[in-house]
Amino acid sequence: MWKAILSPDFFGTILRSATPILFATLAASIAAKSGITNMALEGIMLFSALFGVIFSSFTHSAGLGLLLTVIVGGLIGAILAFFVLNLKTDEILAAIAINLTATGGTVLLLLAYSGDRGVSSSVRSVSAPNITIPLIEKIPFIGQILSGQNVLTWLSLLAVLVMHLFLYKTPLGLSIRSVGENKDAAESVGINSRKVQYIALIISGALAAMGGFYLSGGYMNMFTKDMSGGRGFIALAASSMGGNTPVGGFFVSLLFGLAQALANVMQLTAVMPYEIILMVPYLTTLIGLGVYYYSQKKKKERLSGK
Amino acid sequence: MENQAVLQMNHIMKIYGNGVVANEDVSLELRKGEIHALLGENGAGKSTLMKVLFGIESPDQGELILNGAPVTIKSPQDAISKGIGMVHQHFMLVPSLSVAENIILGVAPRRGIFIDMDKAVESAQNIAKEYNFDINVKDKVEEIPVGIKQKVEILKALYRGAEILILDEPTAVLTPQETDELFIQLMKLREKGHTIIFISHKLDEIKKICDRATIMRSGRSMGTYEVADITTQEMSKLMVGREVSLTFEKNDQQLTEQVLLKVRNLTVNNSQGVLKVDDLSFDIKGGEILGIAGVEGNGQTELIDALTGLNKKYKGIIEIKGKDIAHSSISDIRSMNLSHIPEDRMTSGCAKNLSIQENLFSNQYKKHRYSGKLMLKRKAIEKRSDELIQEFLIKCRSRKQNVGMLSGGNIQKVIVAREFSTCPDIIIANQPTRGIDVGAAAFIRQRLLEFRDAGCAVILVSADLTEIFSLSDRLAVMYKGKFAGFFNDAAHVTEDELGQHMLGIKRDEVLEGVLYE
Structure with missing residues (x-):
């Protein structure tokens, strides 16, 4: 088992498993930075996994499929924003509604589109390609990890960088962080907080959509019902543990990728029943949150006791 | 042109949706380069008037004339663009951002799609230097002390081109040293031609730095005065006054033998560590009403929280019917027949x-x-x-x-x-009739008197002087956590005297009759 864990393949698996969580974590971060908990990520990912399959088969292009899926993701983000910001719906309730709609809606839409029940086996979708970059490929070990990764994995790494620059170096990023931290202060200097939060939620939806697209067009090559598997919720925990920053979220996502990859390896070695192994990512979330908030609490106590 | 009016607010009327008349025909005139005090008690209408000026509320009647031309100010942004800046009592800053980022927030200089952070820091530094503000603009706001935060707020307004600065009780959160420093800065701003509206109810501060003062009471302006020509006594007289006289039939007092509530050397700090109740001692027997007057925020809330068991972090002794309550829960205290009408009913x-x-x-x-x-x-x-x-x-x-x-x-x-x-033996009533109709208020007051006659000890904290005068047997005035004055016979206190104690002009060192020992 250890041999399997220390191989470049295993690290490659970590990256592959981390990709959808990373997208969703970035999505959770930008929403959190603007002051909103985007609990609809799970539903947005699930919708996007389905629409990714449908759009790519319809356009015969992974690129166009991704683009359309991202637009739909942004749209769902905007719908959430409309409920929360215009109608003053509780953000958790609005998100639950979207998530429930996704659970049933995706199965229904798939059935209507292709006649498939729960698994898109008859839809000829186009997956995003894996890419090898000649120069990187030659680096020992690391080259083997990175080489042949899906284009969306590369995109997710790029997204960490772009998000970091966006949040910390651009005027709009500054506005988002200000609105999330002190809405009154932001509004007192003329920032339209509603507009800023709309933008943040649309970006959040778009990022989650990329994660969803990856699930059915990269990680796997088809849509299966409920395939988001709680990643949208795990991402909320990951984002929070990463301090809602893109870079922090990236490292925590890797941790969850590790948990997922471990689960995969353990399935092969059959040390434990399959069902228990499936719990690993979720247990990691629970334990991770516990450890993180316990350390935060201790830190706070230390600071206030000073 | 000297004495040129930069701003005139004429006959402003503002009635809120719930029918409260907050401003009734108030006029205010600002001259260029003056520090103008806006003086009045809580609820006198100062804030409403400033909200009208800053575009947060729209007036029901009246006009604004800015630099000779009539204007309407629709929003705070509108006010800022017209050169009016406001420093709120509660700071409008984003804690995790740096000073420079807070200053440029919303008007950030750009380089391409990014914020030009170098330029932002530079211009923040420049404006700090221009006005002699000693600030490191790269510090994070959450790490700087309150006095500096206030400077950042002032710089923020100046950066946006404020000619008229509204400061809402700027010294309320400052230490005396920080206050002195603020005053030096304000005088420098005045020299540079800025006009400052200084909202306060601290007369000594107004005497120190203000040129003129407009005094407000119950939504009306009591006139504008040259600060040099008016004494603090006269100011307090204009500020504090009773509206209508209310008289109750008060029966002769019958005091109980037992001291029902005994307080010795009570000292309370608030959660920020600021001293709010300062070594306070008093007694109260059954059959009397002890009125506690004072401008809000002088420790009344903290005193009541300690007496009723809501706050256990106090030094000193509180005894109810001879029993120390330091380790009694709120329900223990209530089971000693203590009733509490809290300040904020909602x-x-x-x-x-x-x-x-x-x-x-x-x-x-x-x-x-x-x-x-x-x-x-x-x-x-x-x-x-x-x-x-x-x-x-x-x-x-x-x-x-x-x-x-x-x-x-x-x-x-x-x-x-x-x-x-x-069937309480002790009633602690904190602002029992605030904001309620006359009938209900009279009813509650009548009941308080009935309890007094029945031998109950009543502590009445109220901002309503009429109520304080007409109900109290003994009367204490709180100022900065201490009793600045104490009167054994409330009936013989004049409003004038009370006002001077409330505003800290007069402070009695020796208080007679506070203790029954």
Whole structure:
């Protein structure tokens, strides 16, 4: 088992498993930075996994499929924003509604589109390609990890960088962080907080959509019902543990990728029943949150006791 | 041109949706390069007038003339673009951002799609230097002290080109040293031609740095005066005054032998560590009303929180009927027959989504009379509720109506009914009639007097001087956590005298008759 864990393949698996969580974590971060908990990520990912399959088969292009899926993701983000910001719906309730709609809606839409029940086996979708970059490929070990990764994995790494620059170096990023931290202060200097939060939620939806697209067009090559598997919720925990920053979220996502990859390896070695192994990512979330908030609490106590 | 008016607010009238007349025909004229004090008690209408000027509220009547031309100010942004800046009492800063980022927030200099951070830091530094503000603009706001935060707020306004600066009680949060420093800065701003509106009720500060003062009372302007030509006594007289005289038939006093509440050397710091109650000692016997007057924020809230057990972090001794309450829970204290009418009826007085009946019994539902081993005794509770609703004249559809649906006066009556129905020996009433209709107020006051006659000890904290005068037997004035004055016979105190104590002009060192020893 250890041999399997220390191989470049295993690290490659970590990256592959981390990709959808990373997208969703970035999505959770930008929403959190603007002051909103985007609990609809799970539903947005699930919708996007389905629409990714449908759009790519319809356009015969992974690129166009991704683009359309991202637009739909942004749209769902905007719908959430409309409920929360215009109608003053509780953000958790609005998100639950979207998530429930996704659970049933995706199965229904798939059935209507292709006649498939729960698994898109008859839809000829186009997956995003894996890419090898000649120069990187030659680096020992690391080259083997990175080489042949899906284009969306590369995109997710790029997204960490772009998000970091966006949040910390651009005027709009500054506005988002200000609105999330002190809405009154932001509004007192003329920032339209509603507009800023709309933008943040649309970006959040778009990022989650990329994660969803990856699930059915990269990680796997088809849509299966409920395939988001709680990643949208795990991402909320990951984002929070990463301090809602893109870079922090990236490292925590890797941790969850590790948990997922471990689960995969353990399935092969059959040390434990399959069902228990499936719990690993979720247990990691629970334990991770516990450890993180316990350390935060201790830190706070230390600071206030000073 | 000297004495040129930069801003005139003429005959401003503002009536809020709930019918409160906050400003009634108020006029204010600002001259270029002056520090103009806006003086008045809490609720006198200062804030409303400034909200009108800053575009937060629109006036129902009246006009604004800025630099000779009539204007309407629709929003704070509008006000900022017209050169009006406001430093709010609660800072409008984003804690995790740097000083420079806060200053440029919303108007960030750009380089391409990015913020030009170098330029931002540079221009923040420049403006700090221009006005002699000693600030490191790269510091994070959450790490700097309050005095500096205020400077950042002022710089923020100046960066946006403010010619007129509104400072809302700027010294309320500052230490004396920080206050002195602020004053030096303000005088420099005046030299540079800025006009400053200085909202305050601290007369010594106004004397120190203001040129003119407009005094407000109960939504009206009491006139504008040259600060040099008016004494602090005259200012306090204009500021504090009673509206209508209320007289109650007060029976002769019959004091009990026992001291019901004894306080010795009580010292309380608030959660920020600021000293709010400073070595306070007093006694109260049954059969008297001790009135506590004072401008809000001088430690009254903290005093009451300590007396009622809401705050246990105090130094000194509080004894109820001879028993030290340092380790007594709130319910222990209440079981000593102490009743408390809290200051804020909506947040701590009632549960607004529960029914009148449920609120009436929230302090006694555990009593054997109303509760069995497992279930509440519904019949007994319903019967008593109806009795209380009748007795206290609570206007409602039924006892099942939610308290939040009632008018302010009726909500207060529910609270008072609950607190009075337990046959208290000590009543602590904090602002018992604030914001309620005249009828309900008179009713509550009458009941307080009845309890006094029955041998109950009453502590009455009120901002309503009429109420304080007409009910109190003994009268204390709180100023900066101490009793600045104490009067054994409230009937012989003049408003003038009271006002001077409230504003700290007069402070008695030796207080006679505070203790019964």
